[in-house]
Amino acid sequence: MKWVEKYAPQSLADVVGNGKIKDQIETWASRWLAGEAQKPLLLVGPPGVGKTTIAHLVGKEYFSETIEVNASDKRSYDLIQRTVGESSKTRSLFHQGYKLIIIDEVDGISGRHDRSGGRAINETIKTAKQPVILMANDPYSKNIASIKNNSTVIKFTKIRSPSINAQLRRICQNEGINFDPDALMHLSRESAGDLRSAITSLEAIVDDEKSITMDDVNVVKKKDTKNGIFDTLTIILKSKNPQHIKEAMNTDAQPQFLIELLAENIPREYEKPEEVAKAYDMISLADINLGRAFRTQNYVYWKYAFLFMGRGVANAKHEKYHKFGRFVNSTVYARASKARKQNKLIDAVTQKMSVKLHTSPAQLKSQIPYYKEMFKDNEQAYDLKEYFKLTDDEVKLFRPRKIPASIAKKREKELQKQQKMEVDEYKKQQEAKLQRDASLNNFNINEKQSVEAEVEDKPAVSGGNLLDLTDDIVDEKPVVKVEKTTTHKPEIKNSDNTKTADKKEKTEPKKSDDKPKSKQTTLFDF
Numbered sequence: 001m002k003w004v005e006k007y008a009p010q011s012l013a014d015v016v017g018n019g020k021i022k023d024q025i026e027t028w029a030s031r032w033l034a035g036e037a038q039k040p041l042l043l044v045g046p047p048g049v050g051k052t053t054i055a056h057l058v059g060k061e062y063f064s065e066t067i068e069v070n071a072s073d074k075r076s077y078d079l080i081q082r083t084v085g086e087s088s089k090t091r092s093l094f095h096q097g098y099k100l101i102i103i104d105e106v107d108g109i110s111g112r113h114d115r116s117g118g119r120a121i122n123e124t125i126k127t128a129k130q131p132v133i134l135m136a137n138d139p140y141s142k143n144i145a146s147i148k149n150n151s152t153v154i155k156f157t158k159i160r161s162p163s164i165n166a167q168l169r170r171i172c173q174n175e176g177i178n179f180d181p182d183a184l185m186h187l188s189r190e191s192a193g194d195l196r197s198a199i200t201s202l203e204a205i206v207d208d209e210k211s212i213t214m215d216d217v218n219v220v221k222k223k224d225t226k227n228g229i230f231d232t233l234t235i236i237l238k239s240k241n242p243q244h245i246k247e248a249m250n251t252d253a254q255p256q257f258l259i260e261l262l263a264e265n266i267p268r269e270y271e272k273p274e275e276v277a278k279a280y281d282m283i284s285l286a287d288i289n290l291g292r293a294f295r296t297q298n299y300v301y302w303k304y305a306f307l308f309m310g311r312g313v314a315n316a317k318h319e320k321y322h323k324f325g326r327f328v329n330s331t332v333y334a335r336a337s338k339a340r341k342q343n344k345l346i347d348a349v350t351q352k353m354s355v356k357l358h359t360s361p362a363q364l365k366s367q368i369p370y371y372k373e374m375f376k377d378n379e380q381a382y383d384l385k386e387y388f389k390l391t392d393d394e395v396k397l398f399r400p401r402k403i404p405a406s407i408a409k410k411r412e413k414e415l416q417k418q419q420k421m422e423v424d425e426y427k428k429q430q431e432a433k434l435q436r437d438a439s440l441n442n443f444n445i446n447e448k449q450s451v452e453a454e455v456e457d458k459p460a461v462s463g464g465n466l467l468d469l470t471d472d473i474v475d476e477k478p479v480v481k482v483e484k485t486t487t488h489k490p491e492i493k494n495s496d497n498t499k500t501a502d503k504k505e506k507t508e509p510k511k512s513d514d515k516p517k518s519k520q521t522t523l524f525d526f
Contacts, residue, residue: 003203004196007171012057015050016167016195017159024154025054029062032098032131040125040132042106042147044139045156048194055102055133063131065099070108100131107136107144125150138252140229140329158193161185167195168202172212179212187217229253233261233327236314237269249310255290255302259283260330262313268327275317282312342397349394356388368397375399382407 009015015022028038043051059066106121125132125147132151136144139155165188172179184202191198205216235248251258266279286308293301346368350361357364375381375398382403385395392402 002200003171003175004199007167007174007199009050009053009057012054012061015054015057017163018050018054018156021154021156022054025058026062028152029058029131033062037129038131038152040128040134040151042144042151042153043133043135043156044144044153045137046158046193047137048191048196049156049159050195051135051156052102052104055100055135058133059100059102063100064097066102067099068102068104070104098130100133101128103132103134105136106134106147107138107141122146122150140253159195160193161188161191164188164191164193164195164198168198171199171202175206175210177206177210177212180214183212183214183217186214190217229258229261230327232258233265236262236310237265237327238320240314240317240320242311242314245310245314249306255286255305255309257330259287259290259309260332261327262309264330264332265327266313269321270317271321272318279313279316282308282316285312345394345397349388349390349397352390352394353388372398378404378407379411382411386411 012022012026025041028041031038043055045051056066056068101124103121103124121134125134134147134151138144139153165185168184168188169179171177172184187201188198191201202212205212229251232248232251232253235244239245239248263280263283266283267276270276270279286305289301289305289308293299293305346365347361350364350368353359353364354361371384374384375395381395381399384390385403395403
């Protein structure tokens with residue numbers, strides 16, 4: 001069995017280094033056991049400082065079951081959901097209590113090629129009903145930016161050399177190894193805070209005689225570690241030693257990101273204007289060489305870029321500042337992200353407005369300042385929001401504050417009142433129409449009844465018929481004498497007689513019961 005496994009901690013009390021962090025993690029686990037759901041933990045720090053060891057010991061001492069998955073091995077959405085997605089939502093079938101979900105190397109998921117894997121992890125930690133611990137080596141990796149927002153971040157630090165030296169001494173005593181104290185101390189320092197690497201190196205240099213001397217330790221090369229981006233930033237701004245700065249530039253950080261960090265923090269550290277001006281000149285030269293490297297694909301220019309941003313910025317100060325400086329992350333990317341989000345919001349809002357106003361979105365973009373003035377009034381802002389069908393987030397484009405809820409309630413009451421008035425008016429119109437129809441019906445009925453009454457009031461004639469009754473009714477009206485005309489036309493003797501005959505024909509009335517006879521057309525008429 002390897003010594004790393006043989007002398008691995010068996011309990012949280014045996015863990016070397018990071019004592020405060022260990023207490024914080026135990027408090028988190030205790031709250032889970034008390035029934036208080038906690039946010040997932042994101043343990044970040046360099047390799048070999050005990051992140052995975054502590055996570056497994058917490059699962060062993062506080063929870064009933066531990067499920068571990070390496071995110072860099074299972075990068076697809078389906079794999080992560082099948083392995084930990086469902087497990088994080090359900091309890092164990094065979095054990096009582098909570099089960100711990102461990103997701104290691106979450107920073108190993110590429111932001112460009114493994115978006116589905118990162119999305120699966122985010123969905124898992126948002127909906128998890130079981131405790132979750134995630135681990136990453138690089139705390140400033142962009143791949144874990146969204147994960148950091150949904151979890152509690154705990155940063156592990158490198159284990160101090162005296163703590164590593166004490167652990168190496170215990171191992172030598174248990175294994176019966178004769179050792180030179182200076183050799184063990186040198187080995188502890190060369191491990192650069194990585195206890196696992198120190199134990200592995202110790203096992204490798206022990207000979208058959210079970211003794212360790214300084215010559216044996218000198219064979220071991222110093223561990224090549226990558227500096228964190230903020231460690232590099234601190235050394236550049238605090239130190240003037242060229243060798244220290246050269247070692248500090250051994251980092252995995254992108255050079256453009258380092259330039260942005262330096263530009264953000266130079267005024268926080270340097271106090272004299274000429275120092276600040278010279279430091280920015282060095283950053284400008286670094287950026288020029290970096291651009292040449294990308295443009296020409298000749299990465300020799302990287303050497304000059306690192307030289308200007310490292311030693312150039314460090315030598316810009318006349319002397320070291322012995323003060324505490326709080327360095328901050330670059331705001332360039334945050335501002336760029338905010339600008340992209342703002343542009344998307346403008347496009348969405350102007351597209352909605354263009355449909356209502358029949359205006360191009362490009363024209364509406366130039367009118368946004370005027371709409372901001374219109375949105376200052378709460379009631380008018382509410383009316384515009386309802387007219388354009390805008391959401392609360394889209395209203396933020398025109399005003400920083402939300403529209404008060406009282407305005408919406410007031411508008412709803414006014415709308416209900418208006419609708420009630422319209423309903424009442426409609427009912428009145430319907431009632432008036434019904435009354436008019438009823439009056440008209442009554443008038444027709446009365447008229448009919450009066451006619452029937454007149455007919456009934458006439459005295460009955462014995463032996464008469466309907467024609468006689470009709471004649472009696474006709475007799476009551478003034479009689480107009482009409483001369484009967486013969487069937488043949490009279491001979492026309494003179495023009496006066498013609499005029500008289502034509503006049504008689506015109507003044508002769510037609511009987512009311514005569515109906516015009518339709519002329520039947522036959523073939524001979526054509």
